Amino acid sequence: MFLNANLFEPGKSKSERSFIQSAVKQNTRFDGRKSNEFRDVKLTFGSDWGTVAVSMGDTKVLAQVSCDIGTPSSARANEGTLYLNVDIKGVAFLDEIQSTHDQRFLTLNSLLERTFRSSRCLDLESLCIAVEQHVWCVRVDINVLNHDGNLYDASTIAALAALMHFRRPEVSYAEGEIHTFSERERELMPLLFLHYPVSVTYCVYKSSSHPLVDPTLLEENAADSIIVLSFNSYQELCTLNAGGTAPTNVRTIMQCARSAANRSKAVVQFIRKALELDAERRLQPNRVAGLVDLLNDTAPMLSFKHLMEQEMQMEVVQQSSCEEPIQPKETVAHEQLHKVTEIAETPMDESSWLPSEQNLQQEQLVEDVPQSLKESTPITATTSKSKPNRGKNKASKKQQLTQRKQDQSDSEEEVTLIL
Amino acid sequence: MSANTSIIMPGERVTLVEDAAKNKRVILGPGLRRLDDKVVASKAGPLRHKEPNTFWVDNYQRRYVPARGDLIIGIVKARAGDLYRVDIGSADMASISYLAFEAATKKNRPDLNPGDLLYARVLNANADIEPELVCVNSNGKSGKLGVLQDGFFFKCSLNLGRLLLRESCPALAALTEELPYEIAVGVNGRIWVKAHSMRETVGLANAIMALEQAGYSEIEKICGNLNGVVQA
Numbered sequence: 232m233f234l235n236a237n238l239f240e241p242g243k244s245k246s247e248r249s250f251i252q253s254a255v256k257q258n259t260r261f262d263g264r265k266s267n268e269f270r271d272v273k274l275t276f277g278s279d280w281g282t283v284a285v286s287m288g289d290t291k292v293l294a295q296v297s298c299d300i301g302t303p304s305s306a307r308a309n310e311g312t313l314y315l316n317v318d319i320k321g322v323a324f325l326d327e328i329q330s331t332h333d334q335r336f337l338t339l340n341s342l343l344e345r346t347f348r349s350s351r352c353l354d355l356e357s358l359c360i361a362v363e364q365h366v367w368c369v370r371v372d373i374n375v376l377n378h379d380g381n382l383y384d385a386s387t388i389a390a391l392a393a394l395m396h397f398r399r400p401e402v403s404y405a406e407g408e409i410h411t412f413s414e415r416e417r418e419l420m421p422l423l424f425l426h427y428p429v430s431v432t433y434c435v436y437k438s439s440s441h442p443l444v445d446p447t448l449l450e451e452n453a454a455d456s457i458i459v460l461s462f463n464s465y466q467e468l469c470t471l472n473a474g475g476t477a478p479t480n481v482r483t484i485m486q487c488a489r490s491a492a493n494r495s496k497a498v499v500q501f502i503r504k505a506l507e508l509d510a511e512r513r514l515q516p517n518r519v520a521g522l523v524d525l526l527n528d529t530a531p532m533l534s535f536k537h538l539m540e541q542e543m544q545m546e547v548v549q550q551s552s553c554e555e556p557i558q559p560k561e562t563v564a565h566e567q568l569h570k571v572t573e574i575a576e577t578p579m580d581e582s583s584w585l586p587s588e589q590n591l592q593q594e595q596l597v598e599d600v601p602q603s604l605k606e607s608t609p610i611t612a613t614t615s616k617s618k619p620n621r622g623k624n625k626a627s628k629k630q631q632l633t634q635r636k637q638d639q640s641d642s643e644e645e646v647t648l649i650l
Numbered sequence: 651m652s653a654n655t656s657i658i659m660p661g662e663r664v665t666l667v668e669d670a671a672k673n674k675r676v677i678l679g680p681g682l683r684r685l686d687d688k689v690v691a692s693k694a695g696p697l698r699h700k701e702p703n704t705f706w707v708d709n710y711q712r713r714y715v716p717a718r719g720d721l722i723i724g725i726v727k728a729r730a731g732d733l734y735r736v737d738i739g740s741a742d743m744a745s746i747s748y749l750a751f752e753a754a755t756k757k758n759r760p761d762l763n764p765g766d767l768l769y770a771r772v773l774n775a776n777a778d779i780e781p782e783l784v785c786v787n788s789n790g791k792s793g794k795l796g797v798l799q800d801g802f803f804f805k806c807s808l809n810l811g812r813l814l815l816r817e818s819c820p821a822l823a824a825l826t827e828e829l830p831y832e833i834a835v836g837v838n839g840r841i842w843v844k845a846h847s848m849r850e851t852v853g854l855a856n857a858i859m860a861l862e863q864a865g866y867s868e869i870e871k872i873c874g875n876l877n878g879v880v881q882a
Contacts, residue, residue: 240805241804241805243725243765244725244765244766244767244803245763245764245765245766245767246765246766246767246798246799246800246801246802246803246842247802247803247804248765249800250800250801250802250803250848250851253848254848254852257848259848259849259852261852261855261856
């Protein structure tokens with residue numbers, strides 16, 4: 232779409248919706264991508280530390296990290312704070328658009344909150360200067376410059392890349408005095424991470440069993456439901472957000488989760504490579520080009536397709552194997568639900584919870600659809616912890632199960648959602 | 651239309667028009683206004699001139715300002731008594747009476763639902779009252795107006811809509827050589843297209859959207875490539 236897509240808000244009329252539905256049925260996408268194909272991600276680092284512009288197709292997001300010294304909360308006296316703020320600019324129009332804008336703002340904020348804060352991706356204790364007195368407050372400001380769908384992925388990638396790029400000055404604390412070293416005295420310090428989460432978005436349509444990955448705004452608005460999964464580079468699930476009206480079964484979600492886990496790993500790898508290239512560039516004598524160059528298209532963009540060519544090929548092979556009909560037996564999925572809850576805190580490898588290929592093929596190809604739906608209901612119910620319409624999902628039969636799930640999830644701090 | 655156009659900014663004095671006004675009457679179109687004996691621009695963009703004596707500023711705009719007689723595409727939003735509320739991209743919702751359709755009577759109402767697309771004409775446009783639409787001409791016939799079924803619909807800048815509607819626009823002619831299609835262009839920056847198959851419709855819409863960033867001079871060049879876009 233065009234700059235400031237808000238006025239154009241596509242996908243809201245009936246003809247657009249039905250067109251997209253039938254296009255999805257025929258497996259065609261508007262920009263000629265396949266259903267499991269991503270748009271190219273491009274990163275541009277600014278001349279300041281912690282400034283990153285991300286573009287995915289026409290979706291453009293700018294993230295800026297800053298920090299200052301503040302006081303900690305009394306509950307967590309030895310931890311610094313991380314504050315995330317999303318700003319969707321350029322909306323001063325009609326009522327209808329205003330409401331979608333507010334919705335977008337809220338979901339995006341809560342997604343980022345859960346992906347980065349609740350999953351504790353930063354080592355906040357390392358940001359402590361003096362217990363109960365002084366801590367670093369890290370703030371991430373995300374500006375949406377243009378919206379053409381999939382703001383979720385763009386803003387998580389932007390936030391993660393900006394946090395990884397950011398350097399803070401070193402301080403010393405003695406006798407109640409803080410001394411901040413300048414860049415000349417001591418080198419700036421990067422933030423410490425516990426893990427690196429990135430989200431992947433899928434759109435599910437009633438007319439097709441194949442979810443679309445990385446939707447454009449048109450596809451996103453016309454979708455029956457949107458699934459956002461955040462995975463870290465160890466392929467652990469950090470957030471799952473599944474809303475909407477399309478019936479999604481365990482199989483679809485697991486299928487999405489599997490390719491999302493691979494994708495997240497690749498994206499984090501890509502960000503690392505991009506950071507290395509940026510570091511090399513900074514060592515060169517001539518001044519680092521900032522974001523100004525974005526205006527004349529001469530900026531050194533670091534493109535996912537370009538950097539990750541080899542990995543992409545591997546990924547394609549993996550993804551195509553995912554496309555094969557997989558029929559996990561009910562018990563497998565169920566067992567895995569528990570397994571994950573038990574060992575959620577330790578880093579786990581893929582095989583422990585993602586149904587492995589051989590395993591699944593050995594299983595009998597029997598799947599009871601209503602049963603699988605019943606299985607998936609508690610999942611969606613637990614995910615929507617913060618959603619007001621949680622009550623709707625709780626049919627009286629499922630209530631007990633849901634309740635139990637939630638008790639468990641409350642006891643887990645490390646992982647927001649338990650699969 | 652003059653080929654070499656100059657870009658003017660709001661507040662700029664447009665001497666070109668003043669000179670022309672010395673020996674004949676001139677018509678000032680949108681974006682130009684007269685202050686005593688001076689002509690001043692009120693919008694930014696290229697100055698356009700149409701023989702013999704019309705001048706206007708072709709500024710880039712996306713907010714539609716209704717004008718009487720415009721053909722527009724609207725989305726039905728709600729039903730309110732005898733009226734339907736229609737979103738036409740202007741500041742206010744437009745309204746259309748259920749009697750403003752061909753062969754509609756009090757008993758025989760048109761079947762419109764929220765989300766439907768309407769190709770309609772602006773009957774009334776005033777800054778103080780909400781715009782009113784009709785789907786019939788003065789003889790009570792619908793002509794090409796009415797509900798648009800199926801197809802694909804997208805929004806664009808007002809300039810693109812105007813550009814396609816120009817008599818001399820080569821874009822639609824170039825597309826006609828590629829494939830048969832139906833198109834409805836609203837001057838409110840909304841376009842509806844329909845071709846035989848899904849793929850063709852997608853290609854067609856992409857081809858038209860590719861014109862969005864083009865200047866008048868580049869259109870010829872782009873039209874040459876349109877078949878490539880359609881096939882892709």
